[in-house]
Amino acid sequence: MTQSDNRALSEQELQELVAASDSGARSPTGAIGTAIAAVALIWSVFQVLLASPAAPYILPGDLINNSRQIHLAFAVFLAAMAYPLFKSSPRDRIPWYDWVLGLGGAFLALYGYFFYDKIVAAGGLADAADANFALAGLTLLFIAAYRTLGPVMVILAVVFLCYVFFGSSEWVPDQIRWAGASLRKAMSHMWITSEGVFGIALGVSTKFVFLFVLFGALLDKAGAGNYFIKMAFGALGHLRGGPAKAAVVGSAATGLISGSSIANVVTTGTFTIPLMKRVGFSAEKAGSVEVASSVNGQIMPPVMGAAAFLMVEYVGISYVEVITHAFLPAVISYIALVYIVHLEAVKNNMPTIGNKVVSMGRTIGGMFAFFAGFAVLCYATQYPVGWVVSLFPSGSGLVLSVLLGLIYVALIYLASQVPDLEPDDPNAEVVELPDVAKIYKSGLYYLLPIIVLVYFLMIERKSPGLSAFWATFLLFGILLTQKTLKATFRGEANAISRLRDGVVDLIEGMIDGARNMIGIGLATATAGIIVGTVSLTGIGQVMADFVEFLSGGNLVLMLIFVAILSLILGMGLPTTANYIVVSSLMVAVVVELGAQSGLIVPLIAVHLFVFYFGIMADVTPPVGLASFAAAAVSGGDAIRTGFTAFFYSLRTVALPFVFIFNTDLLLIDVTWTQGIIVFVVATIGILVFTAATMGWFFARNRIWETVALLVIAFALFRPGVFMNQIQPPFEDIAPAAFSEAVGNASVNDQLRIVVSGPDFDTLEVKDLTVPVTIPDVDGAEARLDQLGFLLVTDGDTIILEEPLFGTELGDALGSFDFYGDTPVSISSVRATAQQLPKELIFIPALLLLAMIIWLQTRRATPAVREGEMA
Structure with a gap:
């Protein structure tokens, strides 16, 4: 997408942009449209049943055993129906060739299901007919992936597939040549067995990812997205640069459950970017703030763009451990982004919106109290649940369900006492900020499914799929009943008629969830070809040799080259496929070359390292998809937006290098007390680093102050480097x-x-x-x-x-x-x-920081001081 005229797109054009990238730009009407919607609905119903505890009693065993094939069949068919193959393809009807490609692709995806006995009898080795069917299946998969993901993913997969077939040719350099594979062997590996397309990645998409994407779609359909944005603006909009701060927090809230940075940019950006421009942000800076905060949503637990569930399989640790390790870097990255926009606002003396006067310190304290209270509530839930289980050991499930229902009804009653929230117009002449004290009641019940999700994941330690099932099941009830109950409590006539609206919302939410999964399902399947190539050919060793040659054995250079390669490999790929590709190719490189250089790093740290740089491709020109989407909203220049967003994302670039060498940041092998210290010190460190890179702290930095701030940040993040000079480790x-x-x-x-x-x-x-x-x-x-x-x-x-x-x-x-x-x-x-505790290094670092603060506050003008507090 280009914007030669730097024109901001209309609301309809923006929705078409999101649809084209996430759910398909084609929406046929009439009987065909209804039939396609029915297929999407059936897919959602199948996935919900598959994740339910009753799956073994409801679904036949062969459907459960071949669920990956069924998952891909739905994705390939719906891709042909929802995504036009060519720019000139019709948007309101489905041409004959798409029916052929959709039905043919679905049949070939189900080949292993239809001929299961034959394949098992042959030990998984393809005969000539199997190989030809598999080759046809790969071809139709590539076409489907091209529709939904664009050419980059397909080209990458084709290059790796060509290496499988032609990697033994004489024209291939000796350093990367391998023995080669026949068509039968290659197709067995890629399509018939579970090593390629139907491997771990597609299995994770089938078992876990679908339910979380559906959960996010239903939560948004219920109105939670608008509620979170309103609350963020109510809490932060009155501050200097408030719209930008609200954009960061709102994007963080939606990014928690979103698998798409582009959808996140457009969903929150249509409201936040115009308001940011109104208070003084340029079009490029407004778009960059939205890009940085939306892409960061992909590193924020619990979903992390579906990468969290893949890490469980690839790293071999529990889901709880994955999100525990990923939590702190993501949180402090968002804290730094809020600080970045605050410094931008203070430097440029931006005006505030509204006439409310509240200090930033009190606002941050209130937000911290809210999030801390929510975390305590999630944790404390286990105690009343435990009491109920002890009192009613055989009927605890029913009792807990009734209690949850009563709490839901009570919160709905609170919501009925205030008007329903309507989306605001950011271009209105007068912008009235929401009053948190008045609107918070309207959506408290949206927190219930999130609490249920967190409870099952973190306290009960259930599987992600089962946890998402129970949270989604609660959302079913909310969507069906919220409008009817509100109407009843408000005394409206014919309140029961609103039940029909709830049914429609539920069906539309399930259809939206299925359509949002088309691209993710195809991305995981296509990325399976790259994973299969790595396991079949051993090309991972070639990548290690290549990076070792480039870096000359230097550890830091090796990490820099791995970061650059991860960035290049991630260009144009959705988050899920991005992680599969970079982890398959680059993790082994860091592990092997790091071990040769004496660097022993936990595997999860390496996976997070390559993942962080992979998703930076969404920001970085020339293929920064999220930056292009933000420029479409702001009307700014897409390339400048991308470079500004990359500058704002410097802390996301720096953090992986930090936690590779200091795994305390990932909360690995730390106690609760150490964890709290790490959080406080890391937060100070990231704020100091941000102040250094922005050139402004309490006043404009002098050069020596910027250098000193960078040294302080380094000392706070890596105190061991200094302690090792004092006492060898x-x-x-x-x-x-x-x-x-x-x-x-x-x-x-x-x-x-x-x-x-x-x-x-x-x-x-x-x-x-x-x-x-x-x-x-x-x-x-x-x-x-x-x-x-x-x-x-x-x-x-x-x-x-x-x-x-x-x-x-x-x-x-x-x-x-x-x-x-x-x-x-x-x-x-x-x-x-x-060795003495490395934390002793914090003392001189903090003393030097205190001196810089003292010097800067002395020369800061009164206006600047007021701006700092506003």
Whole structure:
């Protein structure tokens, strides 16, 4: 999309933009339109039943076992119906070729379902007929993906598929050449088995993602989106730069459950961007604020653009752990964005909207109290639930349902006492800010399904799919009854007739949820080809060699190149496909090259690192889709909007480098007390970093102050770097004393050994750092046996025999050649040394910060001081 005339699009054009990218630009009328809507509705009903506890009793076993195929069949068929293939294709009817492509694609997606017995009998190996059907299926999948996702995803998948077939050709460089695969083998891997298209990614889309997308669609249909935006403007709109601050908070609220940064930009941006322009933001800056806050919604738990559920499968940790680790960086990133727009407003002395005078400190305190209260409410829910379960062990489910229903009715009664919220016109001559004290009652019941979702996820530790099912089930009830109950409490005549409106809202919400899932379903399926290529060809090692060559073995350069490659790979891809691609190709690179450089990082940190840079592609020109969408709303220049949004997103760029080296930021292995300290210090650190990059703190920064602020931010985020200069973190042990060190170490202590030896593929000698955690057994020999070590002493050299198969050490050292002329040996051993707490570095850093604050407040003008408080 281009905007040569920098014209802001109309409301209808914006809705068409969102539809074209998220739910399909075609909406045929009449019987055909009804039939397509019915198919979308059936898809939603099937997915809800699949996620329900009653699924084994309602759905046949073969439908459950082949749910991935059914999921893809719906997505391919609806893509042909909802997304025009060409720009010239009709929007009000479906041409014959789309019927052929839709029905043919659905049949081929169900090939594994129809011929399940034949495939099982053949051991999953495709015969000639299977291979041809699979090739046709891939072709129609590419066409469907092109409709919904654009050419980038398809081109990427085709390039990888070509590598599968032609990677053994002589014209392919030796460094990336592989043995090659026949058509039957490749199609078995990509279409018949669960290694390619029907792999983990599509399975996650089927089990989890659909329910969360449906939950978001139903919540928005119920009116929660407008309520959240109104509350954000009521709380923040009166502040200096208030519309921008409200845009950040409103986008954060909608981004919690949204899987699309483009939809987030347009949904909240149609209201926030005109108001931002009214108070003094340029079109580009207004669009950039919306882009930065909307794209950040993709890193915010609990959904993270569906990436959270994929991380569960790829990293092998629980969903609760994933969102725990992802939470703090996302929150402080949003805090920094609010501060960015505050500094922009103060620097440019922007006016306020309305005549309400409230200090920013009190406002932030009130917001913090609200979110803290909501978190406490979610956590405290377990206690009354526990009492009910203990009092009614056999009927607790019914009792809890009745109590929840009574709470819902009470909140609906509160909502009926105030008028329903109507969307405001941001272009009206006089903008009246909502009064939070008056409007908060109108939507408190929207929090109930969110509390139910959080309760089942965090307290009960149920699966994401089951948790989303119960939250969605509650939303069914809300959509069906909210209008009728409000009308009843207001004493309106024929209140029962509003039940029909509720049924219509529910059906439309389910149809919207299914249409929003078309692109995500096809993205996960198409990305499966890339995942399948990696597992079939081993191209991940090629990527590692390529990055190692570019970086020259330098750790920081390696991370920078991985970040750039993740950014490039993510261009033009929706969030879900983006994460699958960058994680499949780049995670192994960071893990392997990091270990060679002595960097041992938890796998979740590496996944978050590549994910953060992947989604930055939505911001960054020339393919910043969210920036183009924001420019369409603001009428600003799309390229300038993209670059400004990237500047505003610098804290999102910096944070991954921080938590790679300081995993405390991901709350890994920290206590509650440490977690609180990390949150406070990280918040101060990100605000200081923001002030440095914006060139303004309490007054305009002098150059030395900007440098000092950057140093302070670095010290707060990475205090270990400074402490390591004072006291080394490790002490060296002679390799010959390795066995003795293992025997003398305490249980759960960690030794770091550097293993040197020939690489299995290249035969070149390489180094690999391996962490060794001391097991809970006595004696050096028993500990070495449990760890999998087979040691041979040759003078001062400790030679390693091939580790026992299936041990953790065996997996870690699988890339070495143990049978060559050059032995694999332990070249160095390091043990953790006693060190002062790294948090002591915070003291001089905060003292220096206090000095800068003192100096700047002394020279700040009274007007600026007032602006800081407004």
